[in-house]
Amino acid sequence: MGNLSTHYPTILSLFNRLARPRGISPDVCTYSVCIDCCTRVNQVDLTFVLLGRLLKDRLRPDPMVFTPLLKGLCRDNRITEAAAMVFDKMPKLGCPPDLISYTTLIKGYCSAGKTSSATELLEKMIGKGGEFKPDVITFNTVIDGLCKEDAVNKAFSLFEQMHPLGVRPDTVTYSTLINGLCKQGAIEKALKLLDCMASKALEPNVVTYNTLVDGLCKKRLLENPGKLLQYIIYKGHKPDVVTYNAVINALCKKEENEKAKKFLKDMISRGVQPNVVTYNTIMDGLCKMNKLQNAMKWLDEMVSKGVSPDIVTYSIIMDALCKEGKTDKVEELLDDMISRGVQPNVVTYTTLLGGLCKMKELEKAKKCMREMVSKGISPNVVTWNIIIDAFCTTDDVMNILVNMVLNHGAQDYSAYVSLIKAYVKRGNIDEAMCVLKRIKQEGLKLDIDAYSPIHGMLIEMGREDDAKDLIAQMNEKKADD
Structure with missing residues (x-):
């Protein structure tokens, strides 16, 4: 049917013709189709109009009418309305x-992160x-x-209730549980579940194997990834890019880059x-082994193969260049990155x-800071710490730092904490106290990170009474929270 949204006006037009006096009266099935079309093109509110017309035509709706409407409400995260429809509206309409x-x-609850509500509803269904x-x-x-x-x-508890109810778990059930176990690092349990799956004559799919490969690799329990790949192929499944990526990642972490490259060739040969x-x-593995030049060659190769570098690609290479002090190359790479x-x-x-x-190129660093702020990018705690370590004794950059905090501080608590640390390093205790006061005025939650630098400096200055007052303020704030 092509793009359904392009047929939306036609569908409504046909429906309106049916609904005209002397026309063919739409039945429940017609209304159901029309409601389904509306929800598919994100016109959920219009479905309520159609539902009203259905009732006005004295037709008795069935669940088939409500299913697309419920799907639309859940997709739009209108879970409360969907629940009211199921528990109140539908029963009242017979x-x-x-x-x-x-x-x-239940699917709507899970998608909205309300799994407890989904579990509760499932248990009610079981209890009926x-x-x-x-x-x-x-x-x-x-x-x-x-x-x-x-x-x-909890998932296993539900799994154990399936058999007594006559519900047979399928490949999706087992794959989901295996994935959950692997994420927890419970690889042995996952492998036992795989054996259980086989005993039930259920065939794992490539997703199941990918989950296991990833879990085994992360736990460094996969001594010979090649054998597992051969087994997957023997079982009639084609390892995909996710499978190979997991193995390549594991090999790179073990600094077995040559083996990783062989697997890369193997995956390409298999299409x-x-x-x-x-x-x-691969590039990250090479950079961690201080093989930047090799990593750069792989960057050229990926581009030649039509694979576009992403933010992670550039971050890996930039970090390696910075560690080698090649900041000019980093700036070139930044320009290339933006051009792409x-x-x-x-x-x-x-x-x-x-x-x-690190290279003491402070003028370039100031330019970088200004460019960063001009693009609306808020510094994080690592950024602030770098700035403070490099510039806290420099008046002109201290002004830049203050302006950056004033621009971003209300959105970023770490900005204020960093400014406190900067003032403490400069010996400006009164300025640091002013920043602490500003944090309170902004209504941000204070913690030990804000109080500790000031407290330490007050002790060094011999202002023990002021230090005690500060501790009292901190304890009073904790009590209020």
């Missing part, structure tokens, strides 16, 4: 929700004695939501094209600032 209605709402017995899709939805929230034990993550992984449409972020500028400050 249309009790069915399994699909409940499953749709089979009236709305959940199916494998319902269970998979909640199990996936729980695993994403790292509540794997799997490397992506930006593949190249970034990759916008620098706070990490980019912080990396460059760190390199410039």
Whole structure:
């Protein structure tokens, strides 16, 4: 049917013709189709108009009418309205929700991060004695939501309830649980579940294997990645770029870059094209081994292969260049990066600032700071610390630092803390106290990071009574919080 949104006016026009006097009266199925079309083109509010017309035509809706409406509300994160529809509106209209209605709402809860509500609804369904017995899709939805929230034990509890209810777990169920276990580092349990899966005559898919490969690699338990890849291929599955990336990443961390390059060649020979993550992984491994020139060659190769570098690519190379003191090359790379449409972020500028400050190129660092602020990029705590270490004894840059804090401080608590540290390093205790006062006025939550530098300096100055007062203020603030 092509792009449905282009047919939207035609659908409505046809529907209106049907609804005209003396025309063919739309039935429930017609309304259902029209409501579904409206939600697919993000016109959820219009579905309520259609629902009103359906009721005006004295038609009795069925759950098929409400399902697309529920999907649209959940997609737009209007979960409260969706729940009211299921628990209140539908029963009042003589249309009790069915399994699909409940499953749709459960999926909406999970997508909105309300997994506890989804679990509660699933348990109600289980407790209704089979009236709305959940199916494998319902269970998979909640199990996936729980695993994403790292509540794997709760997910297993639901998994164990499936069999007594006559619901057979499928490949998705097992893959989801294996993924949850791998993220927790429970690789042995994940492997046991894989064996259990095989005993149930369920075939793992490439997603299952990718999860295991990634988990095994991160735990450094995969002695011979090649054998596992051969096994995956033997089982009839084609390893994809995710599979290879996990293995290549593991090899690079073990500084086995030659093996990593062999796997890269193998993946290409099997028709799997490397992506930006593949190249970034290899370049990062080389840079950590102080092989910057080799990494630069890989950058040229990825560009020649039509793979566009991203912000991570440039950050890896820039960091390595800065460590070697090649700040001019970093500035060239920054220009190249911008020309390719990759916008620098706070990490980019912080990396460059760190390199410039390390090389004592303070004028270039000041220019970098101004450029960063002009682009609306707020410094992070690492940026502030670099600036303070390099410039806190320099009056003109101290003014830049103060202006930066005034521009960004209300949005960034670390900016104020950094300014306090800068004043303390300069011996300006009164200025540091003023910044502390400003933090309070901004309504930001104070912690030990703000008080500690001032307290230390007061002790050094012999102002013990003032130091005690400061501690009292801090304790009073904690009590208020």
